[in-house]
Amino acid sequence: MIVTTLLIGLVATALADLWQYGFLRYFDGSRPHWGKVGRWVVGIAxxxxxxxxxxxxxxxxxHENALGWAFHYVIGIAYAVIYLAILALPRLPNSALAGAIYGILTLAAPLLFMKPAMGGGICGRNAPDPWASFAKTLSAHLSFGLCLWIATAVLG
Incomplete structure (x- = not known):
């Protein structure tokens, strides 16, 4: 069960990263970059x-970018653990709707904690383009929830 959970978290995160890479390239020509998060993790440590x-x-x-990516995958695995625990409750089947709702619920972490902790303000309101920042974050987390559904259906 532990190996399966780790694999579900890794696969879901990787699939969502592939989605986000394409989304960002189309949206504004950028690529995912986790350097600032890695710098933040080092500042905590x-x-x-x-x-x-x-x-x-x-x-x-x-190595801040590598540290940020590693932190990102650890969080993806932690989210998978929580998702699978929720699915273990009676009458909560794995479904696209469950994955989408869970992905949207995970928005609380970046919008209410990570962005403010790194100077972006609540929901990223201090970003140069707050709506674009929100759209990117929504895309990442919604796709992650759907990828959790897929990974759980295939691997679980």
């Missing part, structure tokens, strides 16, 4: 700095 509004002004740290 080294200095206990959870709230860091100046993260974008801090110098880059060694």
């Amino acid at each position: 080294r200095e206990g700095r959870v709230i860091d509004a100046a993260i974008g002004k801090r110098p880059a740290v060694r």
Whole structure:
């Protein structure tokens, strides 16, 4: 069960990343980049700095992009654990609707915690284009929820 859960989390995250790569290339020509998140993780580990509004002004740290990607996948696995625990409740089948709702619920973490912790404000309102930031985050999390549904249906 542990290996299956890890695999579901990894596969769902990877599939959602492929979706997001295409979405971002079409949306604004960018690519997913997790360097700022890696820098934030290092700031927590080294200095206990959870709230860091100046993260974008801090110098880059060694391997920050790789650290950010690793953190991203750890979170994807953690979300898979929670999703599978919810599905274990009576009368909650794995479905596209369940995955989509779960993906939308996971928006709470970036919109209410990660973005504010890194100076972006609640729901990313301090971003240069808050609506574009929101659309990217929504796309990532909704696709992740749907990819959890798919990975669970295939691997679970």
